[in-house]
Amino acid sequence: MFKPKFFTVLPGLTKEQIAKDVVSGILVGIVALPLAIAFAIASGVSPEKGLITAVIGGFIVSFLGGSRVQIGGPTGAFIVILYGIVQQYGVNGLMLATLMAGVILILMGVAQFGSLIKFIPYPVIVGFTTGIAVIIFSTQIKDLLGLDMPTVPAEFIEKWHAYATHLTSFDPATTLTGALALLIIVFWPKVSRKIPGSIIALLVTTVLVQVLQLDVATIESRFGEIPSSLPAPSLPFFDFETIRNLIMPATTIALLGAIEALLSAVVADGMIGSRHKSNMELIAQGVANIVTPLFGGIPVTGAIARTATNIKNGGRTPIAGIVHALTLLAIMLLFGQWAKLIPMPTLAAILIVVAWNMSEYHVFRQLLKSPKSDVIVLLTTFSLTVLFDLTVAIEIGMLLAVILFMRRMAELTNVGVITRELKDRDEEDDPNTIVTRSVPEGVEVFEINGPFFFGAVSKFRDAMHIIEKAPKVRIVRMRQVYSIDATGLNMVKDMLADCRKSGTTLVLSGVHAQPMFALQQYELHDQIGEENIFGNIDDALDRSREILGLPKEGRKRDFVPSVQREKQED
Secondary structure, three states: OOOOHHHHHHHHOOHHHHHHHHHHHHHHHHHHHHHHHHHHHHOOOOHHHHHHHHHHHHHHHHHHOOOOOOOEEOOHHHHHHHHHHHHHHHHHHHHHHHHHHHHHHHHHHHOOOHHHHHHOOHHHHHHHHHHHHHHHHHHOHHHHHOOOOOOOOOOHHHHHHHHHHOHHHOOHHHHHHHHHHHHHHHHHHHOOOOOOHHHHHHHHHHHHHHHOOOOOOEHHHHHOOOOOOOOOOOOOOOOHHHHHHHHHHHHHHHHHHHHHHHHHHHHHHHHHOOOOOHHHHHHHHHHHHHHHHHHOOOOOEEOHHHHHHHHHOOOOOHHHHHHHHHHHHHHHHHHHHHHOOOEHHHHHHHHHHHHHHHHOHHHHHHHOOOOHHHHHHHHHHHHHHHHOOHHHHHHHHHHHHHHHHHHHHHHHOEEEEEOOOOOOHHHOOOOOOHHHOOOOOOEEEEEEEOOEOOOOHHHHHHHHOOOOOOOOEEEEEEEEOOOEOHHHHHHHHHHHHHHHHHOOEEEEEOOOHHHHHHHHHOOOHHHHOHHHEEOOHHHHHHHHHHHHOOOOOOOOOOOOOHHHOOOOOO
C-alpha cells in the first residue's frame, strides 16, 4: 500500500519504454515551463518560485507517488487561496502554510483517507473549480490589456468596477500582444498537436516584442532577473500565533491538493488502464509540499493537463515525471536569462485559456439540470468562491451538501403503523408483508423503512402517537433498517422506557448486523431481551401470542443473527 510506483515498475522496465518516457518527460517539461511561471506570478510570488515548485515538487511526486504517470507541480486551482495568503501573511506565511499542508497530507495518507476523497459531492468540486476559473480570468484583465491602474482591488465586484473605470487606459501594444497570444494558443492545435500552442505563443510574442522594441511589460520589467540556480534550503520563520491563523488556509491547500491529485490519478488510470495507490499518492504530495517551501517553492499537486500530455506522448512510468523535472531544472539553469523576456500579456493569455479549460462550463450547465438540492449546493459553492473566499466556499458547500443529503435520507425513511384495523394493503405483492399474517388483538406493529438516524427519529416519534391506547405488545420491524445512529438508539431506549411504564412488551423483528451490533454496544440488547429480538416477523408474532397467552400460528424458526441469514431475512 505504501510502496511508491517507481519501485514497483522498476523491475519490469525495458529500454524501449525508458526511451519513450525520456522523450515524453522532455516534452512535458517544455509544456510546464510557461505554466509554472504564470501560476507563480498569478499567486502573488516571483516567477522562479513556480519553476522551483515544478522542479523539486515534480521530482518528489514522480519518485514517491502512487501513480505511474502523475506529473506534479503548481496548478491553477491554488491561485486564489495562495494570493490571499500572500496578501495577508506575506511570502513567509505562504511557505509556512504550504509546509503545514504537507504535514496534513501525510497524515491523511497514513490514515488511509485516500479513498474518502471520493465522497466529496461532485457539485461542490465543480462549484469551486468553476469559481476559481472565473477568479483567475478576472485577475488577468489588467495584464492582458495593459490597463493603467496603480492597484487592482481584491474583491471580485470592486475589481470589475475598477476595470470598467480604467478601460479607456488600455495600451494598444499590450492588447495586440495578448490578443495574438490568445489566437495562437486557440488555433495552433489545428496546425499541430505535438507542440503546445502556449510554447509557440510564448516564442512568437517574445521575439516580436524584442525585435520591434514594443513598450510591453515583461517578467524582467516587473520582477527583475530570474535566478539561474536553486536557492539553499531554509526554514520559514514561524510563531504559534501565525500557525494558529494558518490552520484553515493550510487545510484548504491540503484538501485542494488531495482532490486535484487524486482526480488526476483517476483520469490517468482510465487512460492507461492502470490503478494508482491513493494513500501513497497523498504521502508523496505531502513530502513534496514539505520539501518544496524549504527552497522557496509554492504548493504542489498533480496536474491533470500535464499528466494527460505525458500519457499522450508515450509516458508510462514515473521516469517521465522525473525527466520532466530535470528538463525544467536544465532550462532554469541554462536559459533563465531568456525567460525574463517573456511578455506579461502572453502569460495572461495562457492563464485565461487555463481558466477556460478549468471552468468546464458544459459540466456546470449540465449540473443545473440536476435535482434542486444539488443545484443549490453548486450555485452556493460557486457564488461563495467568487464573491467571498474559497475556504468559506468549501466549508459551507460541504455543510450544505451534508444537510441536504440528510434531509433527502430523512424523506426516504418512513415509518408505518400496522394493526388489525390498519394494514399495509399497498404491499400485497411482498411475500413478507404483514397483510398475509394474522396480527392478534392487542399487538401494534411498526415498520421502519430506511436508515434510522437523527433526521428520521421525529417521524418515528410522531408515528408512535397515532394510536393512543397502549398495546400489550409493540413489534418494530427493522428489515429495511441497515444502519442506526446514536439518536436512533436513544429513541429505542426512550421507547423501551415508555413501554415498561405502560406495561407493553417491546419486540424487534428483522434486525440487521449494524443495528444489532449498535444495540449491543449501547447496552440495549440485554434490556430488550434476546427472547424479544427476532430475525423475521413470523417468530415475532409467535412471541406476541406467547405473551398474550394465545396459541402460535406462524412458522416457528430459531433466531439467527442477521449476519448469517441473508436469505432468511424478513
